[in-house]
Amino acid sequence: MKRVILYLASTLLWGAAWAAGTGPSSEGEAPAGPVLAETRMILDKWIETQQVIARESKEWQQGKETLSSRLDLARKEVTSIEEKLKQVEGSTDTMAKQRETLQAENVRLKKSAERLSSAAYRLETRIEAVFPMLPDPVQAKLKPLYDRIPLKGAVTKVSAAERFQNVLGILSEAIKANSEIPVIFEVRNLENGKPAEVRVLYVGLGQAYYLSAAGQAGIGRPSTNGWKWEVSDAIARDVQKAIEIQEGKRPPAFVSLPVVVQ
Numbered sequence: 001m002k003r004v005i006l007y008l009a010s011t012l013l014w015g016a017a018w019a020a021g022t023g024p025s026s027e028g029e030a031p032a033g034p035v036l037a038e039t040r041m042i043l044d045k046w047i048e049t050q051q052v053i054a055r056e057s058k059e060w061q062q063g064k065e066t067l068s069s070r071l072d073l074a075r076k077e078v079t080s081i082e083e084k085l086k087q088v089e090g091s092t093d094t095m096a097k098q099r100e101t102l103q104a105e106n107v108r109l110k111k112s113a114e115r116l117s118s119a120a121y122r123l124e125t126r127i128e129a130v131f132p133m134l135p136d137p138v139q140a141k142l143k144p145l146y147d148r149i150p151l152k153g154a155v156t157k158v159s160a161a162e163r164f165q166n167v168l169g170i171l172s173e174a175i176k177a178n179s180e181i182p183v184i185f186e187v188r189n190l191e192n193g194k195p196a197e198v199r200v201l202y203v204g205l206g207q208a209y210y211l212s213a214a215g216q217a218g219i220g221r222p223s224t225n226g227w228k229w230e231v232s233d234a235i236a237r238d239v240q241k242a243i244e245i246q247e248g249k250r251p252p253a254f255v256s257l258p259v260v261v262q
Contacts, residue, residue, distance in 0.1 A: 116160035123167045124149045130174075133222035135202055137184050138177045145169050178204040183246050190216050191231045201243050207259055209239045221260055232258070 131139065131146055148166050150156035181203055188198045188210055198210040208220035208227070217236035220229045238257055244250040
């Protein structure tokens with residue numbers, strides 16, 4: 001192609017020289033003027049064509065480089081995506097294994113929760129049976145915790161941990177009360193059937209003795225239906241002595257009081 005273009009260029013240049021009178025001439029040939037103009041026009045077209053070819057070649061080269069860069073970038077993106085896909089597949093496998101482990105752990109925890117709920121229910125049932133046997137002051141102190149025990153057969157949203165904590169709170173206070181010997185002012189119905197304020201000496205959770213201002217005395221003991229009280233004026237002097245010792249009004253001494261062990 002280059003040889004044809006060079007040959008054409010040489011021919012045009014030779015024609016231009018001949019038209020200018022520098023080449024061979026003969027009679028009868030066309031005038032030099034028109035031939036030179038046509039030659040110049042052809043030469044201009046050829047130069048213009050070469051410029052177009054050079055520009056198109058440059059643009060094509062630039063386009064090729066751009067396409068190559070984009071192709072390289074696309075290849076890198078494809079490689080990156082493939083690597084990420086492999087990572088995702090590996091993560092998916094790991095997550096599947098973790099999910100299986102968590103599901104198994106969830107089943108184990110549910111079974112443990114069911115066992116704990118059953119144990120809490122048994123303890124709550126026993127506390128409900130024992131609660132009426134506690135002294136009235138202890139019942140009054142524990143009532144907020146006792147009221148939190150779910151009703152039998154009722155659906156509760158309270159967790160087993162909270163139920164155990166509630167049961168332990170009740171037992172802790174009951175054990176503490178069983179180790180104390182307090183003197184408490186209460187109102188009791190005396191032998192004449194009239195209520196009167198008395199001082200009650202509780203010996204743990206098993207025995208109690210009361211004494212009125214008029215010197216009337218009695219004994220109290222727990223039962224499944226609450227505490228039972230009976231008049232016993234014969235022990236009034238000993239009860240008064242024991243109460244005064246407990247209040248610090250007398251020095252410590254042995255006091256004989258009736259006790260019933262059940």
